[in-house]
Amino acid sequence: MSGKAVKALTVAAAAIVLLTVLYIMMHGLGLSDELDFGAGAYYYADIPDWQKYMDGGNYVTKVPYWVHVALFLGWGWLMYRLWVKVDGKNDKDDGKQ
Secondary structure (H helix, E strand, O other), X not given: OOHHHHHHHXXXXXXXXXXXXXXHHHHOOXXXXXOOOOOOHHHHOOOOOOXXXXXXXXXXXXXXXXXXXXXXXXXXXXXXXXXXXXXXXXXXXXXXX
């Protein structure tokens, strides 16, 4: 497939996604009338007792805050290293063809 064809397909796919998103937003699809607290209603509708987690940040945990930050940063670093490794393998494979 030529570069122009790929570019045309990419633009067409992006346009279709954008039009679909606008249609969904304009018609309010996915919203639940019983839960009147914004567009994210369907995210919390299936979490039991979700109010206790969303009530002004009163969620209490026994794990210190720094552990959460360290896990977040560690996961980010790990995913970055994996990305670099995968991306590097693809570069080497391209040269063999």
